[in-house]
Amino acid sequence: MTKTTAENIWKAVGKIRRSAPLVHNITNYVVMNTTANALLALGASPVMAHAEEEVREMVGLAGALVVNLGTISAPWARAARIAMEEAEKRKTPVVFDPVGAGATSYRTDTYRELVTSFPPSIIRGNASEIMALAGAAAAATKGVDSTSSSRDALEAAAALAGELGGAVCVSGETDYIIGRGSKVRIENGHPLMARITGLGCAASALCGAFAAVEPDPVAAAAGAMAVLGIAGEEAAEKASGPGSFQYRLLDALHLLDEETIRRRLKAADDR
Amino acid sequence: MTKTTAENIWKAVGKIRRSAPLVHNITNYVVMNTTANALLALGASPVMAHAEEEVREMVGLAGALVVNLGTISAPWARAARIAMEEAEKRKTPVVFDPVGAGATSYRTDTYRELVTSFPPSIIRGNASEIMALAGAAAAATKGVDSTSSSRDALEAAAALAGELGGAVCVSGETDYIIGRGSKVRIENGHPLMARITGLGCAASALCGAFAAVEPDPVAAAAGAMAVLGIAGEEAAEKASGPGSFQYRLLDALHLLDEETIRRRLKAADDR
Amino acid sequence: MTKTTAENIWKAVGKIRRSAPLVHNITNYVVMNTTANALLALGASPVMAHAEEEVREMVGLAGALVVNLGTISAPWARAARIAMEEAEKRKTPVVFDPVGAGATSYRTDTYRELVTSFPPSIIRGNASEIMALAGAAAAATKGVDSTSSSRDALEAAAALAGELGGAVCVSGETDYIIGRGSKVRIENGHPLMARITGLGCAASALCGAFAAVEPDPVAAAAGAMAVLGIAGEEAAEKASGPGSFQYRLLDALHLLDEETIRRRLKAADDR
Numbered sequence: 150m151t152k153t154t155a156e157n158i159w160k161a162v163g164k165i166r167r168s169a170p171l172v173h174n175i176t177n178y179v180v181m182n183t184t185a186n187a188l189l190a191l192g193a194s195p196v197m198a199h200a201e202e203e204v205r206e207m208v209g210l211a212g213a214l215v216v217n218l219g220t221i222s223a224p225w226a227r228a229a230r231i232a233m234e235e236a237e238k239r240k241t242p243v244v245f246d247p248v249g250a251g252a253t254s255y256r257t258d259t260y261r262e263l264v265t266s267f268p269p270s271i272i273r274g275n276a277s278e279i280m281a282l283a284g285a286a287a288a289a290t291k292g293v294d295s296t297s298s299s300r301d302a303l304e305a306a307a308a309l310a311g312e313l314g315g316a317v318c319v320s321g322e323t324d325y326i327i328g329r330g331s332k333v334r335i336e337n338g339h340p341l342m343a344r345i346t347g348l349g350c351a352a353s354a355l356c357g358a359f360a361a362v363e364p365d366p367v368a369a370a371a372g373a374m375a376v377l378g379i380a381g382e383e384a385a386e387k388a389s390g391p392g393s394f395q396y397r398l399l400d401a402l403h404l405l406d407e408e409t410i411r412r413r414l415k416a417a418d419d420r
Numbered sequence: 421m422t423k424t425t426a427e428n429i430w431k432a433v434g435k436i437r438r439s440a441p442l443v444h445n446i447t448n449y450v451v452m453n454t455t456a457n458a459l460l461a462l463g464a465s466p467v468m469a470h471a472e473e474e475v476r477e478m479v480g481l482a483g484a485l486v487v488n489l490g491t492i493s494a495p496w497a498r499a500a501r502i503a504m505e506e507a508e509k510r511k512t513p514v515v516f517d518p519v520g521a522g523a524t525s526y527r528t529d530t531y532r533e534l535v536t537s538f539p540p541s542i543i544r545g546n547a548s549e550i551m552a553l554a555g556a557a558a559a560a561t562k563g564v565d566s567t568s569s570s571r572d573a574l575e576a577a578a579a580l581a582g583e584l585g586g587a588v589c590v591s592g593e594t595d596y597i598i599g600r601g602s603k604v605r606i607e608n609g610h611p612l613m614a615r616i617t618g619l620g621c622a623a624s625a626l627c628g629a630f631a632a633v634e635p636d637p638v639a640a641a642a643g644a645m646a647v648l649g650i651a652g653e654e655a656a657e658k659a660s661g662p663g664s665f666q667y668r669l670l671d672a673l674h675l676l677d678e679e680t681i682r683r684r685l686k687a688a689d690d691r
Numbered sequence: 692m693t694k695t696t697a698e699n700i701w702k703a704v705g706k707i708r709r710s711a712p713l714v715h716n717i718t719n720y721v722v723m724n725t726t727a728n729a730l731l732a733l734g735a736s737p738v739m740a741h742a743e744e745e746v747r748e749m750v751g752l753a754g755a756l757v758v759n760l761g762t763i764s765a766p767w768a769r770a771a772r773i774a775m776e777e778a779e780k781r782k783t784p785v786v787f788d789p790v791g792a793g794a795t796s797y798r799t800d801t802y803r804e805l806v807t808s809f810p811p812s813i814i815r816g817n818a819s820e821i822m823a824l825a826g827a828a829a830a831a832t833k834g835v836d837s838t839s840s841s842r843d844a845l846e847a848a849a850a851l852a853g854e855l856g857g858a859v860c861v862s863g864e865t866d867y868i869i870g871r872g873s874k875v876r877i878e879n880g881h882p883l884m885a886r887i888t889g890l891g892c893a894a895s896a897l898c899g900a901f902a903a904v905e906p907d908p909v910a911a912a913a914g915a916m917a918v919l920g921i922a923g924e925e926a927a928e929k930a931s932g933p934g935s936f937q938y939r940l941l942d943a944l945h946l947l948d949e950e951t952i953r954r955r956l957k958a959a960d961d962r
Binding site: 182222252 | 720723724727728731732736737738739740741742744745748749752766937938939940941942943944945946
């Protein structure tokens with residue numbers, strides 16, 4: 150079903166730029182600024198809101214909800230729960246980013262409780278995080294960085310997708326997106342992407358933008374990963390380190406056009 | 421009275437650079453870093469503090485207080501209340517930024533309660549926010565982005581200024597600053613300013629720096645909007661997207677000189 | 692004992708790059724993103740975590756703990772206490788940054804209570820902060836910026852180092868690092884470093900990375916201050932303001948090599 154082609158990705162980017170969907174982020178302190186800028190650079194409209202008093206109402210305005218408790222604490226976990234419940238009621242797509250799952254039991258347990266109570270449309274994490282969230286015994290994490298390759302987490306991702314029903318994206322040198330009966334591989338990106346903080350979080354935020362305009366969660370996640378990876382390649386060409394890479398990545402997302410996607414996309418629909 | 425001339429704006433910038441006034445910000449997570457940097461680039465000295473235990477004492481050290489509850493929650497609203505009360509007592513100028521007013525009733529109600537209890541020297545928001553804060557029925561907001569032009573909010577701004585007594589600034593393609601009996605129009609700026617997050621918040625922070633050295637709130641707000649718009653024009657000339665625009669804007673604020681203000685200022689005192 | 696030579700500093704950088712130690716930061720909202728990026732650019736692996744429910748477990752994974760309550764509030768102070776207690780138990784090095792000590796009594800008292808209960812390996816602050824933390828009567832602070840030169844705080848730093856036993860670093864135009872029986876002066880750096888927010892915080896974070904691989908706290912702090920100062924000099928050469936300086940600093944940390952350290956290092960071991 151899913152067709153991860155430049156044409157389809159470009160169509161979704163066009164929809165995002167034309168409709169500027171509101172993406173409601175309950176996200177961590179480290180990346181609030183940079184993910185808001187990544188969403189703006191792509192063409193979406195970000196809002197960050199986490200008060201229990203208002204998240205329900207904010208979800209009602211949004212085209213997608215992105216939950217990322219990377220700097221978790223109890224009030225944020227409560228707000229995420231309320232927002233995810235509301236999103237489920239409204240059939241608003243939810244992207245869940247299990248930052249640092251496996252690092253502490255508080256994170257793993259909180260995340261696990263949230264995703265099993267309100268199964269997200271898309272879960273995106275690195276290999277360690279996906280394995281920890283799936284309950285895989287082999288999961289090993291180092292703070293928020295993965296100690297495994299994305300390939301190692303394929304089984305865990307498939308199990309999670311089977312259990313919860315949405316798309317599961319394992320990002321790494323190769324990104325895998327797995328849904329019921331479909332699997333996409335994206336091989337775009339650049340090593341400098343691991344040298345600045347929050348690019349995984351930006352990927353999840355862009356999944357939110359795509360999910361707001363693209364109903365198939367596998368296609369939405371694949372589009373987001375491809376677009377970020379391609380922008381990363383563009384940025385890396387002229388960067389002389391992680392600092393210049395970071396601003397060039399925003400420029401590249403802003404300047405992204407169909408020709409660039411067509412030329413750079415390295416995607417495969419495996420079935 | 422107000423004379424929005426390059427000479428007057430440059431005088432205020434000089435005062436900021438010489439005295440480096442401490443600007444106490446109770447501001448949102450998304451923009452803490454970028455507004456601190458904007459204040460430093462202009463020449464002011466930023467401090468971010470929001471604990472109920474210390475805001476009163478911090479206000480006592482500051483030349484201005486900037487309140488921006490863009491990622492609102494109950495403890496921050498309580499801290500804002502204490503700080504605004506203390507600022508009123510000390511006659512320290514307060515800038516209030518009603519980020520996302522109209523998006524949720526929690527925001528609108530909290531903001532409304534704060535500004536009516538402790539009328540700020542300057543309120544700065546986009547059209548939707550000013551209309552929502554003024555209670556205008558037509559207010560429509562999309563998260564934190566305006567769906568109206570600044571012109572649409574002129575009546576609401578005048579009502580708010582009349583009710584609360586300070587200056588009300590509606591920012592947009594044209595910025596309007598309205599006080600009792602005075603109105604200034606600023607037409608500086610660049611479309612890229614809407615493509616990075618937090619420039620409205622930076623504008624409010626700069627209003628704080630100007631308010632610390634300039635007693636007339638209309639003149640202070642006009643100076644801040646002009647300076648940010650001019651720096652934005654300078655930055656946009658060499659930027660290739662929102663990423664490079666963002667760092668060039670800080671450079672431009674830092675390099676700002678009288679000649680540049682004189683050459684670029686597009687201001688009109690309407691009365 | 693300590694030998695602040697290019698060779699020793701380069702060895703420590705090599706260890707950081709090879710082992711990528713996990714540095715657990717309980718740090719302020721303003722600098723979370725930029726300090727994470729500074730740690731990544733140097734080669735360390737940052738994690739930001741502050742929930743009381745998980746800090747103990749996270750400390751257990753980390754090579755160093757950095758505590759910086761620059762946007763202090765009660766829950767963060769409680770988390771810092773738990774984390775510092777756990778670090779003491781595990782003999783994990785702790786870096787403490789007393790941001791804004793002296794500005795409010797809440798900060799000064801909280802910091803004082805923490806460092807006397809769990810003496811850190813390294814305390815790093817500007818002159819005002821170190822004087823306030825040492826209880827020096829002459830301490831004067833302006834928000835989070837120092838109003839004294841680092842030289843003025845030497846006595847306070849020595850008293851603090853004598854009382855608590857670790858290394859105390861006073862940063863400024865000249866950085867002094869004082870331990871029991873040793874004193875190092877570093878004269879690297881550039882005035883633009885004071886024009887962007889959070890470089891003091893980045894210095895403390897880098898102290899954490901060095902402390903994770905270098906057991907002598909004076910040598911660890913000296914290495915961190917030297918490396919940041921040298922990267923600042925490199926960045927300033929091509930920067931046209933604080934915005935471009937900021938991204939070039941990350942690039943310079945990433946590109947840092949032995950030859951650059953050798954050429955630029957201005958350190959003296961005074962005894």
